[in-house]
Amino acid sequence: MTVRSVVLDVDGTLVHGDEVIPGAIETVDRLRERGLDLLMLSNNPTQTPAAYAARLADLGFTVGPDDVVTSGSLTADYVAAEHPGAATYLVGEAGLREMLADRGVPVVTDPDRAEVVVASIDREFSYDRLRDALWALEGAAFVASDPDRTIPAPDRPVPGSGPIVAALAEAADRDPDAMLGKPGKTAAEAVESRVAGRNEEVLVVGDRLDTDIALGENAGMATALVLSGITTRADTDSSPVASDSVLDSVADLPALLDSWEDER
Numbered sequence: 001m002t003v004r005s006v007v008l009d010v011d012g013t014l015v016h017g018d019e020v021i022p023g024a025i026e027t028v029d030r031l032r033e034r035g036l037d038l039l040m041l042s043n044n045p046t047q048t049p050a051a052y053a054a055r056l057a058d059l060g061f062t063v064g065p066d067d068v069v070t071s072g073s074l075t076a077d078y079v080a081a082e083h084p085g086a087a088t089y090l091v092g093e094a095g096l097r098e099m100l101a102d103r104g105v106p107v108v109t110d111p112d113r114a115e116v117v118v119a120s121i122d123r124e125f126s127y128d129r130l131r132d133a134l135w136a137l138e139g140a141a142f143v144a145s146d147p148d149r150t151i152p153a154p155d156r157p158v159p160g161s162g163p164i165v166a167a168l169a170e171a172a173d174r175d176p177d178a179m180l181g182k183p184g185k186t187a188a189e190a191v192e193s194r195v196a197g198r199n200e201e202v203l204v205v206g207d208r209l210d211t212d213i214a215l216g217e218n219a220g221m222a223t224a225l226v227l228s229g230i231t232t233r234a235d236t237d238s239s240p241v242a243s244d245s246v247l248d249s250v251a252d253l254p255a256l257l258d259s260w261e262d263e264r
Helices: 023-032 049-059 070-084 094-102 127-136 162-174 186-193 211-219 233-238 250-263
Strands: 005-008 037-042 069-071 090-091 116-119 139-144 203-208 224-227 245-247
Touching: 005 070, 005 186, 023 037, 023 250, 037 049, 037 116, 037 186, 049 116, 069 070, 069 139, 069 186, 070 094, 070 116, 070 139, 070 186, 090 094, 090 186, 116 162, 116 245, 127 162, 186 211, 203 250, 224 250, 245 250
Parallel strands: 005 037, 005 203, 037 069, 090 116, 116 139, 203 224, 224 245
Antiparallel strands: none
16 A cells, blocks of 8 residues: 555644644654655644644644644635625634634624524533524524544543534534534545545544544545544444554554555
8 A cells, every 4th residue: 555645633643732642743754754745634623724733833743834724724714615705603712713704704793693603612602602503593504613522631531512513403403504524525625635645545544433534434545543532442343433554643653654565
């Protein structure tokens, strides 16, 4: 198998919060030395790609804004393209609000003006916000940034966008019209448009079976699950999604690529 590009999840794969997973920086450097095309693809919608890249660079990774795509940037791109000029009610955080505004999307606070509702992680989520978002959805399009139920944190997992999206979907009795992060089609198309190679020439690496590995499986790409984040080895036995390889951490990735090269 010849790999030309590697798509790396970030939280749970390269870092836990602001703690670098041992060997992650060295692995990214070694992948670049091999001449591989790299893309960091995150379901974290709270930071712009530039801010995300700056955070990773501060931790020691060789990465720039063009190397990063997030569910937030995918969501903002989608709303701007599919609902140009539409008044958008956001259940989400400042970073996603900034990305929407940067693309000319008018973000409104009056639910009665909403033509689009965007649901995402919101660490100040409340009953009143749920009520207003429900009212906003009356006649509006429903867009979700990503389905992550939890996200890795230094001590234990914390809720992600998924529970916020699910609360609004349950209240409104409707599913989102679009889900922009992994494992959706929009995220797969973003990968294909930004990296070298196609199908199994692209390797997706991440810590979640239901998003990272499902993205690769659905798109016909090679996959490698790392056990440094959300998923445990026991989870792999009960999941309908199967990874081509299972690694203890991203530090084992260069050896995996070496073994694939030896099999050629």
